[in-house]
Amino acid sequence: MRRITYLIPVLVLGVVLISSSIFVVDERQRALVLQFGQIRQVIDEPGLNFKIPFIQNVIYYEDRILSLDTAATEVTPSDDRRLVVDAFARYRIVDTEQFNRAVGGGGIRRADDLIEAILTDRIRAVLGADGVTSNTIxxxxxxxxxxxxxxxxRARAASLGVEVLDVRLKQTNLPAQNLDATFARMRAEREREAADEIARGEEAAQRIRATADRTVVELTSDAAREAEITRGEADAERTRIFAEAFGQDTEFFDFTRSLTAYERALGENSSFVISPDSEFFGYFDGSAIGGGNSLAPAGQ
Known part of the structure; x- marks a missing residue:
């Protein structure tokens, strides 16, 4: 019984020591075994591993491809047109021991800060180089x-024990202070184009109006000429008809012309001071009609 009593603590201690000395590295990880802050073992392969309990400790690092989004960075290309760009990078840890020395206890977060500083510096250097304009970007x-x-x-980050696999520019925008100026310039250009279009429209309208006015004058002149020709032909025809009528019966022609004259001259409340033997009233007393026919009223 006493032996069992001593055995139980020994078994418990053995289990604790064994569990503390065993660790597993999976396929997504790399590991470093440290002893008093010094690297004692680098484990790059997955599997079951051992360490000295309570003396050594294990630090795990990602063996997968890591991603990093950089903050927006303002660059000035050679045409002095400032741009704001942000980038996306992918990297992986290739030298676990060197990576640990570079980042210390900061781990992946410290690595992201260091890599972002390298990317920001290289983005500004490349995009701000001679010959690189905003249009090139x-x-x-x-x-x-x-x-x-x-x-x-990649060359700069090699000292961190990482390999930069790819860098991509996600967005390229104008700074906020330049957006208003660009918008104002675009609006001015559109207003100038609109003014040019309006001027061209007005010019076309003036040409159309001038053509229409000229056409109206030409048509009016042609119509007036045709009217004068028609009126002259009508007057000539009337004169010819009068002449033929006069030639057929001269006395009747004089009679109808006198009646027309009477109609025009004698209206309501008309007064005439004229000699009784005037030729104007020749058809009233019959003196103008052969055979003594009088147009005067009976008993006169």
Whole structure:
């Protein structure tokens, strides 16, 4: 019984020691075994491993590809047109021991800060180089610029024990203070284009109105000429008819012309001071009609 009593603590202590000395590294991780802050073992392969309990400790790092979004960075290309860009990078830890020395206890967060500083510096250097304009950044040449940033960032980040796999520019915008100026310039350009269109429209309208006015004058002149010709032909026809009528019966023609004259001259309340033997009243007393026929009333 006493032996069992001593055995139980020994078994418990053995279980604790064994569990403290065993650790597992899975396929997504790398591990470092540290002893009093010094690296004693680098484990790059997954599996079951051992360490000295209570003396050594294990730090795990990601063996997968990591991603990093950089903060927006303002760059000034060679055409002095400032741009705000932000980037997306992918990297992985390739040297666990060197990575631990570079980041210390900060781990992945410290690594992200260091890599972001490298990316920001390289983005400004590449996009601000001579010959790189804002149009270059926004054109198909952008892929070549991103390749340059990737290569330069990879070389700088090698001292951290990481490999930068790829760098991509996500967005390229104008600074907020430039947006208003750009909008104002665009509005001025559109207003100038609108003014040009209005001026061209007014010019076209003036030409159309001038053509219409000229056409009206020509048509009016042609119509007036045709009217004068028609009126002259009608007067000539009337004169011819009068002449023929006069030639057929001269006395009747004089008679109808006198009746017309009477109709026009003798209206209501008309007064005449004229000699009784005037030729104007020749058809009233019959003196103008052969055979003594008188137009005067009976008993006169």
């Amino acid at each position: 926004l054109s198909s040449e952008r892929a070549g610029l991103m390749q340059q940033i990737t290569l330069q960032a």
